[in-house]
Amino acid sequence: MPAVSASLSGRPEAVGSQSRLFALSGGKEVFMELCARRDVPVGETWDLSLIYADEKRMWEELEKTKAAVAKLRETYAGRLGTTENIVKCLDETEPIRQAMDRIWNYAGLALEADYTDNELREREEKVGDEITRMESDMAFVDSEILLAPKEELQSAVKSARGCRVYLEDLIARKAHMLSPETEKTLTALGRTLDAPYTIYNTMKLADIAFDPFTANGKEYPLGYSLFEDNYELEADTEVRRAAFRAFSSTLAKYKNTTAAAYNACVTTEKTLSELRGFGDVFSSLLFEQKVTREMYDRQIDLITERLAPHMRRYARLLGRKYGLDKTTFADLKIAVDPEYDPKVTIEESRRIVREALSILGDDYTDMVERAYRERWIDFARNIGKSTGGFCSSLYRRNSFILLNWNDRMADVFTVAHELGHAGQSMYGDKAQSYFDTDPSSYLIEAPSTMNELLLAHYLVNTKEDKRFRRWVLSSLVSNTYYHNFVTHLREAWYQREVYRIIDEGGSVNADSLSDIFRRNLELFWGDDVGIPDGAELTWMRQPHYYMGLYSYTYSAGLTVATQAMLRIEKEGKPAVDDWKKFLSAGGTMDPVDLVKLAGFDITTDAPLCATIDYIGSLIDEICRLTEELDGIKV
Ligand SMILES: [Zn+2]
Numbered sequence: 001m002p003a004v005s006a007s008l009s010g011r012p013e014a015v016g017s018q019s020r021l022f023a024l025s026g027g028k029e030v031f032m033e034l035c036a037r038r039d040v041p042v043g044e045t046w047d048l049s050l051i052y053a054d055e056k057r058m059w060e061e062l063e064k065t066k067a068a069v070a071k072l073r074e075t076y077a078g079r080l081g082t083t084e085n086i087v088k089c090l091d092e093t094e095p096i097r098q099a100m101d102r103i104w105n106y107a108g109l110a111l112e113a114d115y116t117d118n119e120l121r122e123r124e125e126k127v128g129d130e131i132t133r134m135e136s137d138m139a140f141v142d143s144e145i146l147l148a149p150k151e152e153l154q155s156a157v158k159s160a161r162g163c164r165v166y167l168e169d170l171i172a173r174k175a176h177m178l179s180p181e182t183e184k185t186l187t188a189l190g191r192t193l194d195a196p197y198t199i200y201n202t203m204k205l206a207d208i209a210f211d212p213f214t215a216n217g218k219e220y221p222l223g224y225s226l227f228e229d230n231y232e233l234e235a236d237t238e239v240r241r242a243a244f245r246a247f248s249s250t251l252a253k254y255k256n257t258t259a260a261a262y263n264a265c266v267t268t269e270k271t272l273s274e275l276r277g278f279g280d281v282f283s284s285l286l287f288e289q290k291v292t293r294e295m296y297d298r299q300i301d302l303i304t305e306r307l308a309p310h311m312r313r314y315a316r317l318l319g320r321k322y323g324l325d326k327t328t329f330a331d332l333k334i335a336v337d338p339e340y341d342p343k344v345t346i347e348e349s350r351r352i353v354r355e356a357l358s359i360l361g362d363d364y365t366d367m368v369e370r371a372y373r374e375r376w377i378d379f380a381r382n383i384g385k386s387t388g389g390f391c392s393s394l395y396r397r398n399s400f401i402l403l404n405w406n407d408r409m410a411d412v413f414t415v416a417h418e419l420g421h422a423g424q425s426m427y428g429d430k431a432q433s434y435f436d437t438d439p440s441s442y443l444i445e446a447p448s449t450m451n452e453l454l455l456a457h458y459l460v461n462t463k464e465d466k467r468f469r470r471w472v473l474s475s476l477v478s479n480t481y482y483h484n485f486v487t488h489l490r491e492a493w494y495q496r497e498v499y500r501i502i503d504e505g506g507s508v509n510a511d512s513l514s515d516i517f518r519r520n521l522e523l524f525w526g527d528d529v530g531i532p533d534g535a536e537l538t539w540m541r542q543p544h545y546y547m548g549l550y551s552y553t554y555s556a557g558l559t560v561a562t563q564a565m566l567r568i569e570k571e572g573k574p575a576v577d578d579w580k581k582f583l584s585a586g587g588t589m590d591p592v593d594l595v596k597l598a599g600f601d602i603t604t605d606a607p608l609c610a611t612i613d614y615i616g617s618l619i620d621e622i623c624r625l626t627e628e629l630d631g632i633k634v
Helices: 055-076 083-113 118-147 150-160 164-176 182-186 194-207 224-229 237-252 255-275 281-287 293-321 346-360 362-375 409-431 446-460 466-503 511-528 537-540 541-545 553-572 573-584 590-597 606-630
Strands: 019-023 028-031 213-216 219-221 390-393 399-402
Touching: 019 255, 019 281, 019 390, 055 083, 055 118, 083 150, 083 164, 083 390, 083 399, 118 164, 118 182, 150 164, 150 362, 164 281, 194 255, 194 541, 194 590, 224 237, 237 511, 255 466, 255 511, 255 537, 255 541, 281 293, 281 466, 293 466, 293 511, 293 537, 293 553, 293 606, 346 362, 346 390, 346 409, 346 573, 362 409, 362 537, 390 409, 399 409, 409 446, 409 573, 446 466, 446 553, 446 573, 466 511, 466 541, 466 553, 466 606, 511 537, 553 573, 573 590
Parallel strands: none
Antiparallel strands: 019 028, 213 219, 390 399
8 A cells, every 4th residue: 555645656456437346255245336436425535625625726726836837947947056046946846846746636636536537537637747747847957956066066965954865865866867858858758658557557457357257156246356355355265266267367368468568667677777877777776765785685585584484374274264175375365264354434443543543642643633534534435446545645734545445444454554654744744844754665664554553452452352362463464464574575576586687688578477476476385375377477466566676665664663563562652752753754864774763773684583573473373362262273
């Protein structure tokens, strides 16, 4: 569930025209008619009038912003050789960028809530084009600043108030910048360079069509989100595995187009890294994150090696619990206790989230209250709405959170997670300038997963009941840790293999990608999990591959969150205070120094090893509770 700040990249898939959701739980079928967006209760939608009272105001601000960009160009183009002009120009850029964020969010978020609305789609495309044009007109700022004499740049860093880190980053990037004309051309080609991702999404959202499948003598409808949100979790093994086979066989029909788009994406990244003078594509992709190759490799290698034995035990437990001959890749998402799924209303979630996060202080609970009261959150389920969840924050204003509320306790975890992104923005924005507020993407998922852990910690202490305790702990393992430490980590391992091939001048195709992914799954799961035909196509399922080295950061963020949560559990207030220092520092330091504020040293493998041990201890306890509750021993 990505945090989205300045742009709405990383969009989750849209439901498209699918009008029926078909949920199965413990073999019981529940049909849910999805309604049109206009029929959704207003109280369950986000309030975009927090950005503009109406659309007219957005267009007015767009015109004003275009004029401001033209003026900026007129005033500073060709004149950015002095400290004074550099600082003044960046100061004047700040409100322009904030306005662009507001405009982009207003148009983009409305579409996220209903992709079937062609008017919203046209508006979003128009706004997107206008913003790309403005970006292109402003591209001179960075490239001209870098042409300024060294002394002027150094004195600009010293005298800049709100853009010190921005300037330092720019200077660090200098060795990799191309001529102003080339930079302008590349910016103007931005949408074209993004074409692989657009093609991937178009295949996934518009073209791919699933035929119904049959299980237990009955026909079931199939769709992308139906599979990922329902059938993959389905307790009936025949239905779950039949859905997996049907899903995979349809996916396979699109593998060559998808591989071609992906190959175009990674070869473009390779070409850009060469043009910009990076030694290899990894250095180029890690450069922006301020992360060393060692930190990146450690995350992938250590988790592969040390977490695997724990996860295999968990897989065996699932197999025993469901009476399977052998657990397969198609069974890994099922719940330990499928009959037990606590229901919760939106109003109850408000109290639960507020109380769970109250350990972070009154300012945090005030934010939670505001999020509900001022309608920052889009809970509704409707035709054409994006699936999954995300949080998009506007500088020193509110955040917007998209999710699809389903009355399950799992949805409360999503709310807590997304509010973690909102909390990061709240503290960072308060203490830092617009330019310096966003931390490296290495840490983006730390505040969000921290909130999931705090919620679990709160829940286990509310009831003595063993079944409830097992449910909470297994939610942590099967959602929070599985998602971040297994799913995304396998993606990261796969990506590393792909980039190695690309770096050596090779290319990839559907067959080579499938080979890599199969090896990947076999390496991690060993003999404990069967890898059925179709599992190797998992490389087709994630949009993250089009976002550079992003997948591995999920486990990096959660490592920091886990250690900080355990420290808060043990030490209380001093640890909470350090966590807030970490949040407030925004992007003013690199990840290593930021995490030091929270009390940890991520240049060593200690925090990651301790986190893997912690996951192991959760799985041990789930096994112990299952032995007590069901007499099943693993
Ligand atoms: Zn997230």
